[in-house]
Amino acid sequence: MKNEKAVVVFSGGQDSTTCLFWALEQFQEVLAVTFDYGQRHAQEIDHAKRIAETLGVTLQVLDLGLINQLSANALTRDSITVTGQTDGLPSTFVPGRNLLFLSFAAIYADAFGARHLVTGVSETDFSGYPDCRDTFIRSLNVTLNLAMDKQFIIHTPLMWLDKAGVWELSDELGALKFVQTETLTCYNGVAASGCGTCPACVLRNDGLAKYLGEKAGDES
Template identity: 35%
Template sequence: MAQKVVVIFSGGMDSFTVLNLAVKQGYEIFALSFDYGQRHKKELDYASRACQELGVHHKIVDISAINQLIGGSSLTSDIDVAEGHYAEESMKTTVVPNRNMILLSMAVGYAVSLEANKVYYGAHSGDHAIYPDCRPEFVHKMNDVCAIANYEAVEIVTPYLNVSKIDILTAGLKMNLDYAKTWTCYNGREKACGKCGACQERLEAFEKNQVTDPLAYES
């Protein structure tokens, strides 16, 4: 039997690439998506469709009540999403307090219940400047904790931790992945806005790879 692993899957480019990598590595995949009260559910719809096409187990867990405790981000509260490059200071408004520690903790608990010993997570170097819970030191410390938090050790696997979104897209294109099946924009409108930091970083990755982004944009 194939070894079981949990993949945290948002429906975006990075976790889509991680999910497909884990599939190609031969694991039995249990994809896990979270409704944490984010601005829109469009990314969850993309996640659901992608998992159906891949034939992997998928759960979407509603933890939106957590917003009573961790508001103040433009992704969860009534605050305008900043526009501009991903690394700009203004993008700190998109930080959701302690989000990845919370999501990883639940994913690890799920892994233990499944008798899986790995949780895949799509952090990358482009996140390091703005998001403390995507930095290597955070991942390493979480790995230390997850080795002792249960009777069974669980490893947090971050295959793209030290590379950029440009490199992740390069890896995905080599796997012939279709990124029309992903949603990145912080806004959940019919088309991607093309202006928020997430869109800007995505468009830069496609430009650097000399490939046209298959998503439709407002501008």
């Protein structure tokens, strides 16, 4: 794959930044695409731009404000409280988001002659989002290929990793410290370790503590 191009669906968070580092090792040329869909904190886009510039990756920001028009959820409405998964979907679930993101990423990739798409979805720590499951990704891969008469390959390096595993992968890629300090995962828009209390921060920070504990045990 070293002589091929890839497009990374990129948000500037822990998962997509780890995927960006992964893609830079796997492919000759890497492009990134970020989506402005009216998310509650614009810092996400700012972080994506800064990280892409630091790593020398071309970043395209696409306007998908229609998601905000169509869907009311905690990521697009300040008035909706951020809650984790209980009996149903978490309030942060944005219906159709990954479907649209990957579809537009494929269109963007096609314009640049890239056939590889990279996304940071995970079925292991998927927070109850149905569009992070492996079955959805494989189904969409087939659909995109049929719809565009192409042979795209959707890569999901994190699909079977829990958050500790994602931290381990970033460490293997030489990016642990960078991901720790430069990314934004927090639902409240706080960079690095975040607010510490929202579901995204709890998942991220618990995973880091688990990985560092396991690493210290292996080294002792």
